[in-house]
Structures are given as C-alpha cells and as structure tokens.
Amino acid sequence: MGEFELIRTYFAAAPCAQGGEGIALGIGDDCALLAVPPGEQLAISTDTLVAGVHFADPCDPFLLGQRSLAVAVSDLAAMGAYPLAFTLALTTPTVAADWLQRYAQGLNAMAQRCGVGLVGGDTTRGPLSLTVTVFGRVPAGLALTRSGAQPGDLLCVGGDLGNAAGALPLVLGQRSAAAQIAEPLLGHYWSPQPQLALGMALRGKATSALDISDGLLADCGHIAKASAVSLVIERQRLPLSAALLAFLGDEQARSAALSGGDDYVLAFTLPPTELGPLLAEGWPVHVVGRVEAGAGGRLLDAGGHDITPAVRGYQHFRETP
Amino acid sequence: MGEFELIRTYFAAAPCAQGGEGIALGIGDDCALLAVPPGEQLAISTDTLVAGVHFADPCDPFLLGQRSLAVAVSDLAAMGAYPLAFTLALTTPTVAADWLQRYAQGLNAMAQRCGVGLVGGDTTRGPLSLTVTVFGRVPAGLALTRSGAQPGDLLCVGGDLGNAAGALPLVLGQRSAAAQIAEPLLGHYWSPQPQLALGMALRGKATSALDISDGLLADCGHIAKASAVSLVIERQRLPLSAALLAFLGDEQARSAALSGGDDYVLAFTLPPTELGPLLAEGWPVHVVGRVEAGAGGRLLDAGGHDITPAVRGYQHFRETP
Numbered sequence: 001m002g003e004f005e006l007i008r009t010y011f012a013a014a015p016c017a018q019g020g021e022g023i024a025l026g027i028g029d030d031c032a033l034l035a036v037p038p039g040e041q042l043a044i045s046t047d048t049l050v051a052g053v054h055f056a057d058p059c060d061p062f063l064l065g066q067r068s069l070a071v072a073v074s075d076l077a078a079m080g081a082y083p084l085a086f087t088l089a090l091t092t093p094t095v096a097a098d099w100l101q102r103y104a105q106g107l108n109a110m111a112q113r114c115g116v117g118l119v120g121g122d123t124t125r126g127p128l129s130l131t132v133t134v135f136g137r138v139p140a141g142l143a144l145t146r147s148g149a150q151p152g153d154l155l156c157v158g159g160d161l162g163n164a165a166g167a168l169p170l171v172l173g174q175r176s177a178a179a180q181i182a183e184p185l186l187g188h189y190w191s192p193q194p195q196l197a198l199g200m201a202l203r204g205k206a207t208s209a210l211d212i213s214d215g216l217l218a219d220c221g222h223i224a225k226a227s228a229v230s231l232v233i234e235r236q237r238l239p240l241s242a243a244l245l246a247f248l249g250d251e252q253a254r255s256a257a258l259s260g261g262d263d264y265v266l267a268f269t270l271p272p273t274e275l276g277p278l279l280a281e282g283w284p285v286h287v288v289g290r291v292e293a294g295a296g297g298r299l300l301d302a303g304g305h306d307i308t309p310a311v312r313g314y315q316h317f318r319e320t321p
Numbered sequence: 322m323g324e325f326e327l328i329r330t331y332f333a334a335a336p337c338a339q340g341g342e343g344i345a346l347g348i349g350d351d352c353a354l355l356a357v358p359p360g361e362q363l364a365i366s367t368d369t370l371v372a373g374v375h376f377a378d379p380c381d382p383f384l385l386g387q388r389s390l391a392v393a394v395s396d397l398a399a400m401g402a403y404p405l406a407f408t409l410a411l412t413t414p415t416v417a418a419d420w421l422q423r424y425a426q427g428l429n430a431m432a433q434r435c436g437v438g439l440v441g442g443d444t445t446r447g448p449l450s451l452t453v454t455v456f457g458r459v460p461a462g463l464a465l466t467r468s469g470a471q472p473g474d475l476l477c478v479g480g481d482l483g484n485a486a487g488a489l490p491l492v493l494g495q496r497s498a499a500a501q502i503a504e505p506l507l508g509h510y511w512s513p514q515p516q517l518a519l520g521m522a523l524r525g526k527a528t529s530a531l532d533i534s535d536g537l538l539a540d541c542g543h544i545a546k547a548s549a550v551s552l553v554i555e556r557q558r559l560p561l562s563a564a565l566l567a568f569l570g571d572e573q574a575r576s577a578a579l580s581g582g583d584d585y586v587l588a589f590t591l592p593p594t595e596l597g598p599l600l601a602e603g604w605p606v607h608v609v610g611r612v613e614a615g616a617g618g619r620l621l622d623a624g625g626h627d628i629t630p631a632v633r634g635y636q637h638f639r640e641t642p
Contacts, residue, residue: 024362024461025464025466028467028547029400029466029467029468029531029547030366030396030397030399030400030467030530030531030532031364031365031366031396031397031399031400031402031457031464032364032365032366033362033363033364033365033400033459033464034362034363034365035362035363035461036357036362036363038359041345041354041355041356041357042354042355042356042357042363042456043352043353043354044352044353044354044355044408044440044441044454044456045351045352045353045441046408046409046410046441046442046443046452046454047410047443048410048412048443048445048452049445050412050445050446050447050448051447052447053445053446053447054445075351075352076351076352078351078352079350079351079352079354081352087365087367087454088367089367089368089369089410089452089454091369091371091450119365120365120366120367121367122367122368122369122452124369124370124371124374124375124450125371125374126371126372126373126374126448126450127371127447127448127450129412129445129447129448129450131367131369131410131443131452133365133367133408133410133454135363135365136352138354140345140356143346143352143354145346145350146349146350146351147350209351210350210351211351226349226350
C-alpha cells in the first residue's frame with residue numbers, strides 16, 4: 001500500500017479532515033491551503049515524539065494518538081491561538097493495520113476535542129516516530145508570548161501540577177496504585193487537555209504565557225529569560241490533585257509539581273488587577289508566585305525562605321541568566 | 322546541551338530566521354507567527370527523510386541539509402506559492418557538533434536560495450530522521466492543484482527528467498562516471514532547485530500541476546485521478562540532459578525519465594493557447610503529451626503506438642482508476 005493510500009485510509013476519517021473552518025484545501029494535493037482572516041496571524045508549532053524516548057514501545061496506540069496531538073495543540077493554547085489544523089509525519093517500521101487504525105482513532109478523538117482538522121502529512125518507513133505540526137490563528141498583536149512579564153505581575157498556573165510526572169511510574173509499570181488514584185493520573189498523562197479556551201481568555205490580559213512541558217521550574221526559567229525578569233515561586237501555593245497527594249504524599253507531590261514535566265497546563269503572568277475578573281468568570285487561575293526585577297528565579301518555602309538550591313531542577317532554572 | 326540551545330546554535334544562523342518577510346515571530350516561543358496578507362491563503366507541506374530509507378547514512382550532511390529543504394519547498398512551487406518559512410523536526414542519535422554544523426550550513430544555503438526562514442522546530446534524540454514543514458502564500462483561488470486538467474490541455478514539464486534517478490548508482494557508489502557526467506547528475510540529486518518562479522508564473526494558466534517526486538508516470542497518474550482524465554505521454558518528447566544520455570544511453574535514459582523519482586521538476590497541464598506566451602517569456606516549458614477524456618494514462622512511442630505495458634512503472638500509472 002502506497003503512502004497516500006495508507007494515510008488516507010487511516011487518518012482521513014477525521015470529521016474535519018476536509019473543508020473544516022479555515023481549511024481551504026485538505027489532504028491529497030502538494031500542499032494544504034489555510035485561510036487566515038484579515039488582521040489575524042497564523043500560529044505554528046512542531047513536536048516530535050520518538051519511540052523509546054518520549055513514549056514506551058509498545059504502548060496503546062489509541063492513547064499515543066491522543067497524546068501526540070494534545071502535546072502539540074497545547075502550544076497553540078500557550079499562544080492564545082484559535083485551533084485550526086494539523087499535519088502528521090508518521091514514520092513506522094511496518095504497515096500494521098490494527099496499530100494504525102487504533103492510533104488514528106486516538107488522534108481523531110483528540111482532533112475532534114480540540115477542533116483541529118488533519119490537512120496533510122507524510123508516511124515513511126523507519127523507526128517509529130511522530131512529528132505533529134499544528135496551526136492556529138490569533139489576532140495580530142494579541143498572541144501570548146514569553147517575553148512580556150513585568151515586575152509586579154502575578155505568576156499563575158491553569159490547573160493542578162505534577163499529575164503527569166506522578167503517573168510516570170504507573171506508565172512504566174514500576175508501581176501500581178488503586179484505581180481511584182491511577183485513573184486520574186494516567187488520564188492526565190495519556191490524554192492531556194490543551195487549555196485552548198483559557199489561552200484565548202488570557203489574550204490582552206496575560207503579559208506572558210507558555211505551556212508547562214519541562215516542569216514548572218524549568219519553564220518559568222524560559223519566561224524569566226525571555227522577559228528579562230526574575231520569577232518567584234511559592235512552594236506552598238502549588239495546586240495539587242487529591243490523587244497525586246494520596247499517591248506521593250505532600251513532599252514528593254510538590255517536587256513532582258515543580259520539576260516533573262508533561263503537565264501541559266498553562267503558566268502565565270498577569271497584572272494583579274486582571275486576576276479578580278478572571279476568577280469571577282470562573283477561569284482556573286491559581287496564583288503560585290510573582291514577578292520581580294532581576295534574572296532567573298527563586299523558590300520560597302511556606303515561611304518565605306529561599307530554598308532554591310535544595311530542589312531538583314533548580315539548576316536548569318538558575319542557569320538562565 | 323538542551324534542545325533549544327542546540328537548535329539555536331546551529332540553525333538560527335539563517336539570515337531570515339528572525340523577522341523575514343511575513344514572519345511576525347520566529348524561533349524561541351511556543352509558536353511561530355506568520356502574517357498572511359488579506360486575500361491570500363497559506364500553503365503547507367510536510368516531508369520526512371529517514372536515514373537508510375531516503376538517504377544513505379553516513380552521507381555528506383551539507384548535501385543532506387540542502388536536499389531535505391529543497392524537496393519540501395518543491396511542493397510550494399507545485400502549488401504556485403510564494404515561499405515564506407519552514408520548521409525542522411530533527412531526530413538524531415547523538416549531538417555531533419560537526420555534523421550539525423555542516424547540516425545547518427547546507428540547510429541555510431538552500432533556505433537563502435529559496436527565500437525561506439526557519440521559524441521553529443523540535444530536536445529529539447533517536448534514529449536519524451528529518452521532517453521539514455514548509456509554508457508559502459498564494460492568492461485565494463490561484464493555487465495550482467492536481468484536479469483541474471481538461472481534455473485538450475497539453476501535458477508539460479519544467480525541465481530535464483531522469484537526472485536524479487540517473488545519479489542514484491553514483492550516490493550509492495555502484496557506478497562511477499567522468500566528472501563532466503557525474504557532476505551535473507549528482508547536482509540534480511543533492512541540490513534540486515525548486516521551480517518556485519515557474520510555479521508562480523503558471524498561476525491562472527496551468528489547469529493542474531505537481532512536482533515530480535515519484536517519477537513522471539506515477540505522478541501523472543495522480544493528476545489523472547484527481548482530474549478524472551487520461552494523460553497521454555509521448556516517450557520521444559521527454560527532455561533529457563546530455564549528461565544522462567551520455568551516462569545511460571537513449572533507451573535507459575528515457576526509462577529513468579519516465580519511472581525514476583526525485584526529479585522535483587514541475588509537471589503541469591495547460592490549454593494550448595497558454596503555451597506560446599510562456600515560451601515567449603522564456604519559461605522552461607516542454608510539451609510531453611496531452612490530456613484526453615477517460616481515466617489513467619497511456620504511453621506512446623515515436624510512431625504513436627501504445628506501449629504502456631512495456632514500461633517499468635506502468636502498473637502504478639495504470640492502477641489509478
């Protein structure tokens with residue numbers, strides 16, 4: 001089966017693969033064509049997942065399909081972009097119908113949930129890896145970047161942290177847990193929900209934003225560097241799920257929330273005056289610290305003491321000049 | 322070295338990696354931002370090259386850098402799109418500074434030649450492969466697709482065919498040739514020149530177009546299927562380079578031109594009235610056949626006899642209903 005037949009059979013079943021909003025031409029020609037309304041810009045991000053590096057192989061292809069799209073779409077959320085479309089470059093050692101079908105089902109399920117249509121891709125033979133490129137649109141000048149944080153801003157996150165890091169020993173089969181603990185943690189790992197609506201709600205309000213993929217400490221380092229400020233994180237204010245607390249205990253749960261990756265929750269800074277209205281509208285905004293003049297970052301314990309060096313991950317955080 | 326540092330160090334040296342025309346935000350944030358003028362659409366294409374499948378490993382990383390971008394940009398040419406930008410997802414087993422530097426130099430050289438800027442990407446550890454996604458813009462309604470060929474149209478190509486297929490035994494070290502033969506053939510293979518200007522000149526004139534990557538016969542099959550017509554190719558009219566003729570002889574050279582892949586020359590159909598003006602303007606347009614009502618395609622010899630079944634590749638060609 002040729003690459004075109006393969007990609008069409010398994011992936012073009014997505015409901016919006018042809019003719020979705022903003023998709024002028026979908027799969028099957030040399031290029032796809034996207035329409036961008038006047039005054040808007042196109043947001044683009046690319047993510048690669050490699051078997052044995054970013055996910056265990058073998059794994060459930062349905063879950064992998066969901067996750068491979070979600071982690072890419074999360075970058076659109078981090079820019080405040082409205083989701084449009086994606087391409088998939090799939091490299092696979094064999095054309096295994098069952099695997100491809102399940103993978104495509106997971107991908108399509110996440111595509112529907114996120115409102116993106118598959119517009120093209122490439123299917124090649126080789127060691128298993130997946131590159132997803134996502135496209136969204138955002139009004140010119142309103143994209144959320146990493147570079148606008150100001151001293152005096154609050155540092156906030158969009159939800160519980162550390163769940164995906166907590167799930168990792170379950171994913172790798174190193175530990176087990178009761179269903180009421182394992183299910184929510186594994187759900188966060190395999191099926192992260194890109195915070196698209198929150199990202200769009202933060203347009204014109206947040207001064208900087210990103211999605212947490214490397215862990216809160218490391219990712220706050222990216223904001224600090226791009227904005228040329230210092231970020232202060234209060235360890236006691238990190239939002240933690242009941243499942244994570246029950247699984248790891250308070251101390252380890254906080255470490256997972258600080259240094260674990262793969263949360264795909266938004267982290268952002270905003271002037272204090274913006275906080276109240278967002279909370280009143282019901283957005284999940286948790287204050288975890290603040291922006292100061294300076295560089296790099298500091299981690300404070302419940303008593304306000306600087307405990308930065310004692311935390312795993314601080315080095316990456318501190319490294320940023 | 323983290324992925325950001327790696328990608329920045331070696332790839333961000335491209336002159337238009339930041340702030341090129343149409344690039345509102347380049348490398349370094351969650352997404353890149355592209356500006357698309359009102360009335361234009363964004364053209365997108367993705368190509369993956371896998372070591373050992375699409376190129377020999379080891380190979381000259383400079384040449385690989387050139388080629389990996391050129392084959393992707395060629396899809397923009399095939400749509401008549403104006404080139405803007407690209408992303409690179411690079412998976413590599415080791416962070417080898419020399420290799421990356423040479424690869425980036427080749428990539429940047431081709432990026433300059435094609436007028437595209439690197440706007441983002443991902444760098445991951447794993448078996449060597451490269452996924453390039455390219456972006457261009459084209460006035461709404463003027464993109465060249467595969468689906469508009471009409472009976473009575475001429476079938477044309479934009480230059481000599483078969484050179485890359487002829488080069489393959491040289492690339493693989495299976496044969497050698499005198500420099501005056503090897504150099505032009507290897508040049509076509511490693512450094513194909515996307516026909517961007519020709520593609521744009523064909524807007525509003527060609528009724529269908531694509532770039533030849535699978536070989537003329539197979540790719541004409543794609544046009545025939547998408548346009549629901551039959552394509553007739555006259556074997557004697559295929560344009561061949563002096564180097565290919567000297568290397569393979571007339572018979573084998575014509576076979577390479579029909580069934581060899583990787584030419585990245587445009588194939589297109591146009592009404593006969595459009596031919597003269599294009600030739601008068603100096604565009605490289607070679608008539609190789611015509612469009613008829615029907616399905617699939619036919620290959621004719623110098624005497625006008627149907628020789629379709631006798632040619633390698635016919636099956637793929639015929640397969641298209």
